[in-house]
Amino acid sequence: MSSPSGSEAEAVSNKKLAIIFKLLSKGELNIAPVIDHNAGVRYPYVEKSLNIKPEEASKLLESLIKEKVLTKNLYDKVFACPRCESVNLSPKGICPSCGSFDIDKKRLLEHLKCGTKFVVNKLFEGTKPVCPKDKTELENHEYRVLASWFECNVCKKKFDTPEVGVHCLNCGLDFKAREGEFKEIYSYALSDEMTAYVKKLGNLRTLAEGLTSIGYDVHFVESLEGVSGGKHSFDLVAYKVEGKKQIRVVIDLYEKVEGEVDGSIIISMFAKVLDVKPDKAVCVAIPALSDVGRNLAKQYNIEVVEGKNSQEAAEYLSQKLA
Numbered sequence: 001m002s003s004p005s006g007s008e009a010e011a012v013s014n015k016k017l018a019i020i021f022k023l024l025s026k027g028e029l030n031i032a033p034v035i036d037h038n039a040g041v042r043y044p045y046v047e048k049s050l051n052i053k054p055e056e057a058s059k060l061l062e063s064l065i066k067e068k069v070l071t072k073n074l075y076d077k078v079f080a081c082p083r084c085e086s087v088n089l090s091p092k093g094i095c096p097s098c099g100s101f102d103i104d105k106k107r108l109l110e111h112l113k114c115g116t117k118f119v120v121n122k123l124f125e126g127t128k129p130v131c132p133k134d135k136t137e138l139e140n141h142e143y144r145v146l147a148s149w150f151e152c153n154v155c156k157k158k159f160d161t162p163e164v165g166v167h168c169l170n171c172g173l174d175f176k177a178r179e180g181e182f183k184e185i186y187s188y189a190l191s192d193e194m195t196a197y198v199k200k201l202g203n204l205r206t207l208a209e210g211l212t213s214i215g216y217d218v219h220f221v222e223s224l225e226g227v228s229g230g231k232h233s234f235d236l237v238a239y240k241v242e243g244k245k246q247i248r249v250v251i252d253l254y255e256k257v258e259g260e261v262d263g264s265i266i267i268s269m270f271a272k273v274l275d276v277k278p279d280k281a282v283c284v285a286i287p288a289l290s291d292v293g294r295n296l297a298k299q300y301n302i303e304v305v306e307g308k309n310s311q312e313a314a315e316y317l318s319q320k321l322a
């Protein structure tokens with residue numbers, strides 16, 4: 001996982017970042033949907049955290065996908081109305097022959113004790129069928145089901161399985177199950193890039209706090225115009241007034257989970273520093289910079305601060321810039 005460069009950081013607007021931090025501050029990174037049979041697919045966590053409407057939450061999540069801030073995973077597929085896409089549906093059994101909803105489920109029962117066979121229309125769990133001969137209410141173990149089928153009250157046809165019909169409670173359309181469409185429902189999580197970026201911002205915050213405590217005014221991810229007219233972004237730009245002069249320090253942070261930060265980053269930092277001409281340039285490497293990197297930094301007049309974590313790096317950085 002590589003740390004995003006300044007330009008990638010800028011691609012995500014401050015407004016979007018504020019949204020992400022608001023969502024993160026509640027400790028949630030995995031945004032799960034719920035199916036609301038009135039509003040459709042909703043993301044209550046996002047709605048509540050940001051105080052926005054269901055449609056706005058869905059739109060926002062999709063826009064964050066486009067910007068690669070979030071990634072989405074298939075969470076479920078639900079049946080949807082082919083006309084209006086609503087998931088607010090009511091299923092019903094219909095006659096496969098004439099399409100009528102007026103069908104009954106019939107069962108042929110036998111009262112085991114007297115041998116009487118009779119037909120019932122409904123047999124919900126717990127209901128006790130009554131034997132027409134001896135008028136006894138029958139418990140489960142007192143009868144058996146010999147056969148079951150469906151019967152249409154309109155065309156009188158008998159069949160094994162009703163066709164599944166669906167009524168859309170949103171637009172009123174009646175359609176057969178096989179005419180329905182499926183709608184994908186997604187859950188959302190922070191992208192790998194964003195996870196790395198959020199972690200980096202957390203570390204930049206630690207560095208910035210140290211500098212603020214020794215009198216610097218620190219700007220995050222700032223673009224500075226160079227002599228060439230081009231713009232260059234630095235992770236932190238720290239300002240301090242000393243006497244009549246304002247000191248400007250540019251700082252880039254590089255992290256490596258394992259091993260040392262590669263020396264080549266000094267070359268790209270030098271290109272920016274050469275153009276912008278700050279009073280001081282510092283490369284912060286966590287946990288360490290390679291020997292090649294340190295030598296290059298010396299040649300290019302870039303200061304190096306290393307630390308096994310952001311706290312340690314912040315301490316050394318503040319010592320260096322005090």
Ligand SMILES: [Zn+2]
Pocket residue numbers: 095096097098099100152153154155156157
């Ligand atoms: Zn029928």
Ligand SMILES: [Zn+2]
Pocket residue numbers: 111113114115116131132133134135136
């Ligand atoms: Zn009986």
Ligand SMILES: [Zn+2]
Pocket residue numbers: 081082083084085086168169170171172173
């Ligand atoms: Zn519909």
